[in-house]
Amino acid sequence: MPKIKNCLIARSEITELKKLSNNSIVFSTKLHGIRIINPEDCQVTFNFAYESLNSKTNVLAFSPDEELLAFANDTVISVVHMPSRKVINTIHTHNEKAELLSFDQSSTYLLVGTSNGRVLQYRFNNSSLLSRLCSSSLFNEKKNPISCFALHNNTIAYSAYGGSISIVHLYSQSNKTVLQNLKASICALCFSDAHTLISGNSDGIVEIRSLLDKNIYVKINTPFTKVTQILLMPNPHYIMVCGGTNTLAIIDIQKSKILHSKYLEFEDKVQKFELIGDDILIVVLHNSKILSVELPSLAKLKSLLLHNSLDKAFHLITKEPMLENSAEHNELLQRYEKIYLEAIKALINQNKELAILLTSMFKNVNSKKEEIRSLFLAFENYSRFKTYYLEKKYTIAYIMASKYPALQHTVQYKKMEEIWRETFSNAQRHIILGKIDNARALLNEYITLNAKRPIIQLILNQNSLFLEFLKAIDEKNFKKVNALVLKNELFSQMPSFIKLEKEMRNSIQIIQDGIQTGNLNLAKEYFLKLKDTPYMSQKLAQLNLEYNSALKLQKAYNENNFKSCYEILDLHPSLGSTNLGILLEKHWMKLMDKCELYALKANIADIKKTLGELIDLSTRRDKIGALLRVSFHTKIKILMAKKSFKNAENIIYSYIDIFGLDNDITVIMQKFEAYSSFKLALTQDQR
16 A cells, blocks of 8 residues: 655645755645655755735735745736845736646746736746737626646647646647636646547546547546546556545546545545655645655566566555556566466476476466466366377367466367367368368368367358458458458457468558658558458548648648648648658747847847748638737837837827737836826727
C-alpha cells in the first residue's frame, strides 16, 4: 500500500500548490506568503512574502520555470520575479475580477480567466492585453466566470460555470472547438494527450472526449458528488480524481471504469494534489497539512526485477494495477514464461527437483499457482501421453493435451500438430481436386476433437465456399476474403487468414508512418492494396482523407505556398502531428513571437512585413486581428502619453470603424476622455 507521511503544516490556509520543473513544490498561504519545498525531505528551500500578497488575494499562479509568481487582488494582477523578489509587471483588468491565473508551459504567457467569462492573454512582462481567447459571455445578461483551465503544449482548454468547454491554440487561435454540456458546470479539466480531453463536472461525472472524432465520448460516474481535480498518472491508462472528500479515486480510462473508489484515504478533505516523478504524491488537506505519499512505482518494480524477486513483483502488480502494461510488467511476464518453459524442459528430462526449484517462487502468487499446480499434474501423466502418441492414438493424446496445457510444449505434441497441418493440407488438395471422400477419410480421426471439428465440417460440408476462400487468400483479394469471413467466422481461425490479417495490420501501420514522415508514395502503394477491404472501410476512409490532405500539404510546401499550407493544416488538424505539420507550426510560432513584440511597440508596418501574404490568412484571422488590435491600443496609449490627443482621437475612430466598439477600446476611450477633458463624438452606428 502507498506510504503516507506528514510533510509540514502551514500556518494559514493553503491557497495554491504547484509542481515546478525541477520537481520542487511551491505553495502559497492566505497570510504567510510563498514557500518552496523539496518533496524528498520536505525542507523549505525558499520563502517569499510581499505586502500585496495577503488575505485579499483572489487567485495566484506559478510559472513552470520557477521564476515567476502572478497574483490578483480585485482588478490588479502583479507579476513578481521570485529570485529577485521584484514586481516586473502590473496588469489592470479594470471592471473584471481575475478568477483564474495560469502560465503557459513555456512561461511566456499569463492566462487570466475572469468573472465575466473571458480568457485574456498577456505576455508575462507587458501589461497590454495581447489577446482575448474567449469573450463569449461578455455581453450576456448572465455572467459565467471561468471555472478551470487545462494546458497541453500550446493548446488551452477552458470552461465557464455555464457548462461549455472551449479549446484553442495560443499561437494561431485556429480551429477553436466548443463542446457543449449545459447540464452541469465543468469543475476540472485534463488532457490525456493532444487529441483527448477529460473533464469532471459538478454532478460527479468524468467525461472523456476525442477532439478529432465527436463520436468517441465516454461518461464515468465517480463516487463523488463533484469532481474538483483530475491528474493524469505515469501510466496514461489511469487518472486520479478527487471531489471535496477525504479520499482519492483511480479511474481506468481505457476500460472506462473505477479501479479504486478509495485508493487513498486521509484525515481531512483533500484540497489539492500534485505528482512528483512517478512515485511521490504531494497532497494538501483542508486543515493546512501537506502530506507526502510514496506510491508503488516503476522504480520499485525495476528493483524487484533486478534482484530477481519475481514473486514480489507479481504481488506488487496485483496491489497496484496501475503498473500493468508497463515495459517492466511485460518484462516480468516474459521472464515468468521463460522460467515456466525451463521447468517444462526439466520435467521432460525427468528432473522434477529442478522444476520445483525453478517454480518455487511462484507457489504463493495467486495468478500463477494454479498454472504451476497444473504443470506438475500434467507431467504425472506424461508417460501415458507418450504412449498414446507412439501408438498413434492422436485423438486421446489431443484430449489429454487439452486437459493439461503444459503437454502442448512437448516434442510429441508439436509432432502431432505437424502431422495435423500436413493432413489438413492434403485434405485441402483433395477438395481442390474434387475428391471429397478422400479428404473425409484423411480427416476422419480428428472429427471427434472439439477444437478441430468445426473447421473440418466447414471444409467438408461447404467445400465450394472453402475453395472460394482459398482462391481469395491466394490472390490476396482482401475484399473477397472479408466477405467470406462475414459469411462464416470459422475462416478467421484459419492460419492462412491470420497470416493475411497480420499483413493488413502491418500495411495500415506503414500507411500511417508514411503520412507521418511524408513518405506518401509508400503510403499510396499500401493504401491501394487495402482499399477494397470492407471491414476496414471506416479506417481506410479516414486514412484516405489524411493521405489526400497530406499530399496537398506537401505540394503547397514544395511550391512555397505557405498560406495554403496553413489553410490545409487548419482544415485538417490531425496533420499538425506530422513531421511537416510540426515544422510549419514551429515556423508560425516564431513569426507570432516577432509580431507580438512589434504589436506591443505599435509597429504595424513590421507586422505586415513579417507576415507577408499570411496577413490575409482567414483561418487564423482571430490571432492576426488580435495583433492589429494591440498595435492600435499601444499607438493610442503612446499618443496619449505624448498629449497628442487629436491624433489619438483619430486612431480611436479608425479602430472603431475597423474592429467595432469592444470592451478594450471602451476602457481606452474612458482614459482618453479623463486625460484630455475631451468628449469623443461617436455616431449611433459606431456605438
